[in-house]
Amino acid sequence: MEGFLGFVICLILFSFISGAAALDTIVPDKSMKNGETLVSPKGSFELGFFRSSKGQYLGIWYKKPRTRTVVWVANRENPLSDGEGLLVLDSEGILALLNSTKGVIWSSNTSRSAETPVARLLESGNLVVQEEKIYNEEDYLWQSFDYPSDSLLPGMKVGKNLKTGFDWFLSSWRSTDDPAPGRPAKPNSIISSQYVLNDVEVYYTYELAASSVETRTVLNSSGVVELFVWRNGNHDSELRMPVALDTCDKYAYCGKFTKCNITNSPVCSCLEGYSPQFPIDWSSGNWSRGCVRDAPWDCEKDVFLKHTGLKWPDTSNSTVNMTMNLKECKQMCLTKCSCTAYTDADVRDGGTGCLLWFGDLIDIRDLTPGGQDLYVRLAPSDMAHLDKRKRSREMKKATFMVSSVILGMLILILGLVFCIRKEKRRKEGLKKRHFRKDYMNDGEEELMLLPMFDFETIASATNNFSSNNKLGQGGFGPVYKGTLLEKEQDIAVKRLSRSSGQGHQEFKNEVILIAKLQHRNLVKLLGCCIEGDEKMLIYEYLPNKSLDYFIFG
Ligand SMILES: *[C@@H]1O[C@H](CO)[C@@H](O)[C@H](O)[C@H]1NC(C)=O
Ligand SMILES: *[C@@H]1O[C@H](CO)[C@@H](O)[C@H](O)[C@H]1NC(C)=O
Ligand SMILES: *[C@@H]1O[C@H](CO)[C@@H](O)[C@H](O)[C@H]1NC(C)=O
Ligand SMILES: *[C@@H]1O[C@H](CO)[C@@H](O)[C@H](O)[C@H]1NC(C)=O
Ligand SMILES: *[C@@H]1O[C@H](CO)[C@@H](O)[C@H](O)[C@H]1NC(C)=O
Ligand SMILES: *[C@@H]1O[C@H](CO)[C@@H](O)[C@H](O)[C@H]1NC(C)=O
Ligand SMILES: *[C@@H]1O[C@H](CO)[C@@H](O)[C@H](O)[C@H]1NC(C)=O
Numbered sequence: 001m002e003g004f005l006g007f008v009i010c011l012i013l014f015s016f017i018s019g020a021a022a023l024d025t026i027v028p029d030k031s032m033k034n035g036e037t038l039v040s041p042k043g044s045f046e047l048g049f050f051r052s053s054k055g056q057y058l059g060i061w062y063k064k065p066r067t068r069t070v071v072w073v074a075n076r077e078n079p080l081s082d083g084e085g086l087l088v089l090d091s092e093g094i095l096a097l098l099n100s101t102k103g104v105i106w107s108s109n110t111s112r113s114a115e116t117p118v119a120r121l122l123e124s125g126n127l128v129v130q131e132e133k134i135y136n137e138e139d140y141l142w143q144s145f146d147y148p149s150d151s152l153l154p155g156m157k158v159g160k161n162l163k164t165g166f167d168w169f170l171s172s173w174r175s176t177d178d179p180a181p182g183r184p185a186k187p188n189s190i191i192s193s194q195y196v197l198n199d200v201e202v203y204y205t206y207e208l209a210a211s212s213v214e215t216r217t218v219l220n221s222s223g224v225v226e227l228f229v230w231r232n233g234n235h236d237s238e239l240r241m242p243v244a245l246d247t248c249d250k251y252a253y254c255g256k257f258t259k260c261n262i263t264n265s266p267v268c269s270c271l272e273g274y275s276p277q278f279p280i281d282w283s284s285g286n287w288s289r290g291c292v293r294d295a296p297w298d299c300e301k302d303v304f305l306k307h308t309g310l311k312w313p314d315t316s317n318s319t320v321n322m323t324m325n326l327k328e329c330k331q332m333c334l335t336k337c338s339c340t341a342y343t344d345a346d347v348r349d350g351g352t353g354c355l356l357w358f359g360d361l362i363d364i365r366d367l368t369p370g371g372q373d374l375y376v377r378l379a380p381s382d383m384a385h386l387d388k389r390k391r392s393r394e395m396k397k398a399t400f401m402v403s404s405v406i407l408g409m410l411i412l413i414l415g416l417v418f419c420i421r422k423e424k425r426r427k428e429g430l431k432k433r434h435f436r437k438d439y440m441n442d443g444e445e446e447l448m449l450l451p452m453f454d455f456e457t458i459a460s461a462t463n464n465f466s467s468n469n470k471l472g473q474g475g476f477g478p479v480y481k482g483t484l485l486e487k488e489q490d491i492a493v494k495r496l497s498r499s500s501g502q503g504h505q506e507f508k509n510e511v512i513l514i515a516k517l518q519h520r521n522l523v524k525l526l527g528c529c530i531e532g533d534e535k536m537l538i539y540e541y542l543p544n545k546s547l548d549y550f551i552f553g
Contacts, residue, residue, distance in 0.1 A: 022046075026095075026119040027132070031088040038121045039063060045071075045125040052177045055079025058087060058097050058106070059179070060125055060144065071125055071151040072144050073179040075106035093117030093129050093141045110141040117141065125153045149179065167316070252314075252362045255290020259310065261366035271364070272305055273382040290360075295379035299337040303383045304330060304375040309368030312343065313361040320345050322353040329354030330375065341376045451527035453538055458529050461485065462493055481541060490541035491526060495534070 022039045026032055034056075037048035046063040049056055050070060058074040075097055084100035093114035096107040108129065116132040127144035145156045150172045157168045171181040247253060247267050248260035254268035255277075261267055270291035276282035277292045324332065326344045333339040338358050345353030361376065378386075461482035462469045469480045471492060480493045529536040 024120070026087060026089045028089050028091050028117065031086055033087075034083055034085050038119070038127075040121045040123045040125070042123050044123055045121055047121045047127055049080075049083075049085050051083075052079070052179070054178055054180075055081050056083055056085055057179060058085060060121065060127060070149075070179070071153060072127070072147075072149050074144075076149065076179045076181060078105050080105055089117055089119050089129070091117070093131075095119055095129060095142065108142045112141065114141055124155050126155070149173070248365045252288075254287045254364075256360035256362050257291040257293070258287065259307075259364040259366050264366075271307070271361070271376055272386055273376070273378040290362075293379065293382070294385075295381045297337065297377060297379050300334055301380055302334060302377050303380055304333070304342070305378050305383065305386065307374045307376060309366060309371035310374050311363075311365040311367050312355075312372055312374060313341070313357060314363045315355070315357070317358050318355055319358075320353065320355050324354035325352065326354070329356070332356060333375075333377070339377065341374055343372065343374050453527050453529040453536075455529055455531040455534055457484070458482065458493055458536060458538065461491060465495065489526075492539045492541045494537040494539065496536065 021035065022037055023030070023032055024039070026038060032038060032047075034049050037046045039046050040063075043063050045060055047058070047060050050059055050061070050068065051057075057070075057076070057079055059070045060072040061068045061070045080097075080099050082100050085105070086098045088096050088098060090096065093110050094108055097105045099105050110129065114129070114131045117129055118132040119127065119129050121127050124145075128140040129142040130140055145153075146166065146168060148156055148168060148171075174180045248262045254260045257271050257274045258268050259271060261269065266285065266287075268287040270276060274291035274293055277289050281287075281289060321329075321332075322345060329342045329344065332354065333342040333356055336356070336358070339356050340359065340361055341357040343355050345355040364374070459465065461484050462480040463482075465478075465480055469482060471479045471481050473479070477494065477496045480495065482491050482493055483489070484491055526538045526540055528538060
């Protein structure tokens with residue numbers, strides 16, 4: 001009885017705590033006060049108030065682990081000094097964080113107002129404001145994913161909205177205790193990520209193979225991107241590792257007008273037509289200040305050099321126009337003298353649209369054999385220079401090729417003369433054993449050189465195809481071991497079964513193929529035997545190698 005009472009009390013207490021603490025939604029007449037939280041549908045994330053030495057913050061964290069890991073903070077720079085925060089949603093759909101005297105500490109904003117707004121915390125960790133009535137996934141009046149803190153959760157974007165100019169980027173906490181923005185970063189290629197470009201947005205997003213909310217990447221206050229993974233659903237221990245960045249993944253490592261190629265040494269090189277701005281720094285391995293153009297640009301007289309296989313430079317100062325084609329794009333770039341590069345914008349459908357870069361080109365990476373095209377502005381004199389170098393390179397190549405072709409032909413002719421003479425001698429000796437006329441057409445010389453064996457010779461060599469001599473069974477028939485009596489040579493005989501369906505043509509092709517591919521170290525084809533329906537191939541026998549391997553593949 002006592003136990004039962006205890007259970008009931010516990011139950012009441014528990015439901016009181018959870019009922020009082022956890023909300024599903026925030027609506028205009030239901031706000032969230034200190035001590036309450038908003039929980040995502042399956043309980044992965046929780047929105048609520050937390051404290052640090054600086055004061056109180058509104059944030060989102062993983063719900064399950066005991067150690068609270070905050071992934072998003074609303075009032076990063078403006079902590080509540082008293083412990084009496086209140087999160088309200090007004091009738092327009094704007095979220096506001098109020099202090100005890102109803103002063104606004106932080107607020108969201110929207111470009112349009114809602115009739116029946118509701119705030120929810122999604123299972124992805126995204127706090128969104130939606131229209132209650134016209135329920136439409138993805139159509140948010142506001143979402144916290146647009147305002148990343150230091151953590152990138154799957155589905156978040158890092159990039160730019162080209163229409164509104166809106167930038168998504170991570171910024172670290174100033175210290176472990178202070179969520180105020182520290183270092184900003186645009187980790188363009190932190191991990192396997194997707195590059196998305198349409199007429200509205202250009203961004204990177206990432207998904208992991210085992211897509212779940214159990215991972216996040218964090219830009220820590222020392223500027224290192226770290227990946228956090230909850231160990232096998234054990235929410236008490238977290239695996240933490242720096243994301244394996246290679247040198248070229250470091251933002252702007254090589255400076256402006258360069259490209260970074262991880263297989264080269266050094267990894268940084270100037271774009272063609274550009275030279276190191278500070279050659280002494282550059283040659284000592286400090287590439288951070290990059291390259292500058294060789295000759296001053298001449299605006300409308302300038303030309304563009306096509307580069308392929310690149311990761312595009314930082315697009316923060318780019319513009320896009322999806323109605324322009326590549327030709328119009330070039331023209332547009334040419335007329336704007338500060339335009340440094342252009343390309344076709346939609347990489348998915350073979351290229352439509354126009355993407356223009358203004359100012360320095362930063363963070364280009366060589367991605368061959370993948371990557372994208374980029375047309376970089378050059379002064380006409382530089383292009384002429386490059387052309388000249390290219391022509392001389394091509395000239396050298398052509399000279400080399402011509403001489404090797406001539407040499408090759410000479411060797412071929414000599415070889416042919418030698419072969420013909422040898423063949424003539426051989427033909428005389430082998431005349432009787434050659435293929436029957438119906439297997440020889442179109443002058444297939446290879447066949448002429450292949451000796452024919454009598455059926456009787458092969459039968460006696462293999463003990464009349466005794467099962468003791470059988471080495472194995474291939475797709476087209478059995479293979480026997482045998483000994484040619486006159487030469488005392490061991491042979492392997494592939495006897496093509498009558499039901500194999502291998503007709504004369506296939507047989508001929510196989511013989512030709514083997515004859516062509518014949519290599520000393522492989523099984524040597526000694527000859528063949530054709531009599532009536534019998535078709536056999538006779539190979540050299542290799543005692544220590546698995547013949548099956550060679551014959552059956
Ligand atoms: C509440 O916020 C307002 C506006 O930021 C500020 O003037 C006021 O002092 C704050 N009240 C308290 C108790 O911190
Ligand atoms: C929301 O407010 C921020 C800062 O106050 C501003 O930069 C941004 O443009 C606003 N967004 C909209 C959609 O009004
Ligand atoms: C940032 O991450 C690196 C690599 O994991 C680690 O060595 C460093 O201590 C971290 N810095 C902070 C402030 O946590
Ligand atoms: C590279 O050069 C820049 C500019 O001169 C300088 O600020 C920076 O400290 C140098 N970096 C290294 C690693 O020497
Ligand atoms: C974009 O333009 C701003 C302002 O001119 C400049 O500070 C910034 O460095 C530029 N970014 C790039 C990637 O060129
Ligand atoms: C895109 O280019 C076309 C043709 O030049 C022009 O009419 C249109 O206004 C441009 N659109 C934008 C958004 O700049
Ligand atoms: C880097 O340079 C090497 C040699 O120039 C080239 O073969 C390779 O395709 C380039 N790109 C990458 C991504 O390695």
